[in-house]
Amino acid sequence: MGGYADLRGVRTWYEAEGTGEPLVLLHGGLCTNDTWGALRADLAAAYRVYLPERRAHGHTPDVDGPLTYRDMAGDTTAFLEEVVGAPAHLVGWSDGGVVALLTALARPGLVRATAVIGANFRPGPECFADPGMLDAMTPGSAGMAFFRELYAAVTPDGAGHWPVVAEKVVDMWRTQPTLDTGDLARIASPTLVMAGDDDMMTLEHTAALYDAIPHARLAVVPGASHLVPLEQPALVRRLITEHLTHGAEVETMMPVRRAASPRGAGTGP
Secondary structure (H helix, E strand, O other): OEEEEEEOOEEEEEEEEOOOOEEEEEOOOOOOHHHHHHHHHHHHOOOEEEEEOOOOOOOOOOOOOOOOHHHHHHHHHHHHHHHHOOOEEEEEEOHHHHHHHHHHHHOHHHEEEEEEEOOOOOOHHHHEOOOOHHHHOOOOOHHHHHHHHHHHHHOOOOHHHHHHHHHHHHHHHHHOOOOOHHHHOOOOOOEEEEEEEEOOEOHHHHHHHHHHOOOEEEEEEEEEEOOHHHHOHHHHHHHHHHHHHHOOOOOOOOOOOOOOOOOOOOOOO
């Protein structure tokens, strides 16, 4: 079921289904809730799943001025307060992952656990495996056709508004986000960092994201790209639900990063 909520002056479309602990799914840039199709039903069988579409995405209209991750994180905070009404798990894919990280930083009391897929904490030119792809992402390009069709099918602004939104999003990717490892170190929620082994973000950037966040887990999915939730939905769902269930409660036979005692203490293999 879907409907609108007026949040911070943004008429925000969202859908909700299932019962249980609240779980908010945050879609990727230039995408809609349709891209969660491979995971949605299974997650809704275990959680009360909420799916907001951010400003200028899907059924939610564009706003005046540029798009920023911080504004969208503010919208997400308002969504948690006014629609969900309780702390929730956040699962964010790509841009949705950036929004999840910013929300967890700004309002830790509203975030129970976080899972981010193909997320970044620095602008595209600093973390994309192929930064030149930004130059190729023009509104009418063949590479943008998938996103253009998603947008045109449901936007209340009309298909003719696509070039405006596409340029806003690409401009955002060029210059945002601008977090550093000190910011990430303040994230309090247990966080799963997931990526494909051939993701849009470099593996070095993904590893730096994981390494900077306390209580984090890392999952690099073999044989997968930035579209890993579509390519390997069963594995992605299992990794997410295991993380949301157990959070920071990780026990291994030979901890190093998670060792409570100084490195080198304890028993070896």
